[in-house]
Amino acid sequence: MFDFLEETLASDELITSSGRTATLSWTRPAPGVMILEPNTGGSKNVVISTAIHGNETAPVEIVAELISGILTGKYVLKVRLMVIFGNLEAMRKGERYIGIDLNRLFSDHYLRYKDCSETQRAARLQQVVADFFQAESDKPRLHFDLHTAIKPSFHVAFGILPYLQSGNYQQDMIAWLQSAGLEALVVNHAPTSTFSYFTSNECAANSCTLELGKARPFGENDLQQFTGIQQGLVNLVADQEVAAVEVNSALAVYKVAEVIIKSSEQFKLNFADDVENFTAFPKGFILASDRDVKYRVEEENGYILFPNNKVKIGFRAGLLLKKDDLSAITLVAS
Numbered sequence: 001m002f003d004f005l006e007e008t009l010a011s012d013e014l015i016t017s018s019g020r021t022a023t024l025s026w027t028r029p030a031p032g033v034m035i036l037e038p039n040t041g042g043s044k045n046v047v048i049s050t051a052i053h054g055n056e057t058a059p060v061e062i063v064a065e066l067i068s069g070i071l072t073g074k075y076v077l078k079v080r081l082m083v084i085f086g087n088l089e090a091m092r093k094g095e096r097y098i099g100i101d102l103n104r105l106f107s108d109h110y111l112r113y114k115d116c117s118e119t120q121r122a123a124r125l126q127q128v129v130a131d132f133f134q135a136e137s138d139k140p141r142l143h144f145d146l147h148t149a150i151k152p153s154f155h156v157a158f159g160i161l162p163y164l165q166s167g168n169y170q171q172d173m174i175a176w177l178q179s180a181g182l183e184a185l186v187v188n189h190a191p192t193s194t195f196s197y198f199t200s201n202e203c204a205a206n207s208c209t210l211e212l213g214k215a216r217p218f219g220e221n222d223l224q225q226f227t228g229i230q231q232g233l234v235n236l237v238a239d240q241e242v243a244a245v246e247v248n249s250a251l252a253v254y255k256v257a258e259v260i261i262k263s264s265e266q267f268k269l270n271f272a273d274d275v276e277n278f279t280a281f282p283k284g285f286i287l288a289s290d291r292d293v294k295y296r297v298e299e300e301n302g303y304i305l306f307p308n309n310k311v312k313i314g315f316r317a318g319l320l321l322k323k324d325d326l327s328a329i330t331l332v333a334s
């Protein structure tokens with residue numbers, strides 16, 4: 001049988017570019033991209049992307065299993081589905097990226113850099129996703145971009161909601177995120193150059209970046225820890241109803257208080273390398289210092305997310321978060 005993951009890892013050549021089963025048809029509009037459509041028409045447009053960072057393999061394995069399950073009839077498909085393996089060259093090499101972090105290049109940010117495999121890939125992905133949504137533009141649009149974090153995390157699985165000027169997030173999406181077992185949501189405070197911000201802002205999709213555990217090489221993932229998201233995706237593509245948002249749930253909500261930027265070689269994080277995501281620091285603590293700036297916790301408690309000393313100068317070296325709850329998000333019906 002056609003193996004999407006195997007063919008994608010082998011080369012960019014599309015040996016098998018389309019096909020059908022008794023209940024659906026599929027096409028591959030670009031390397032690492034596949035569209036599956038039920039014969040009866042899909043109720044929604046759903047994009048699931050993985051490996052925007054090439055070494056984050058667990059979501060790739062989960063999505064590859066989902067696709068083969070759909071093709072063999074193990075799983076029901078009731079939506080138009082686009083699946084994406086993002087950074088193919090990096091994926092083949094087991095690296096996060098080759099030249100530039102692909103998740104800093106969307107919303108045309110790729111135009112700011114010298115032409116390379118990642119700038120070309122960002123342009124291609126923007127196009128195929130926009131075309132996919134446009135083809136049946138009257139249907140609801142969803143995009144989940146699946147990642148695993150570099151560091152261990154106090155919240156094992158969490159989501160990052162892209163900045164929305166309205167501040168209104170679709171309640172069905174939040175309910176689905178809860179049903180998939182996410183422990184926390186981080187609400188972004190400003191536009192970014194990520195894939196999920198692009199689909200949210202430019203394609204009017206309900207989008208979220210999901211962080212699902214720690215990055216490991218292919219074959220070394222303990223998929224047991226991902227059963228919540230696996231079942232969630234099966235329900236999503238079958239267009240199964242999920243329970244309504246549980247407002248008083250344990251789901252933690254964080255807002256971005258400050259973006260920590262590395263602006264010189266003097267940049268230094270003032271805590272150990274192995275500090276987990278969402279570790280709390282007390283008011284007044286200086287999280288990082290740079291040539292002429294100090295990043296201090298201003299709230300009662302500050303929480304660190306994605307600390308990374310090794311980013312290039314001018315890039316984000318971490319986020320300082322403040323804690324909130326679900327009432328901080330305005331939920332709207334679709």
Ligand SMILES: [Zn+2]
Binds near residue numbers: 052148149
């Ligand atoms: Zn990632």
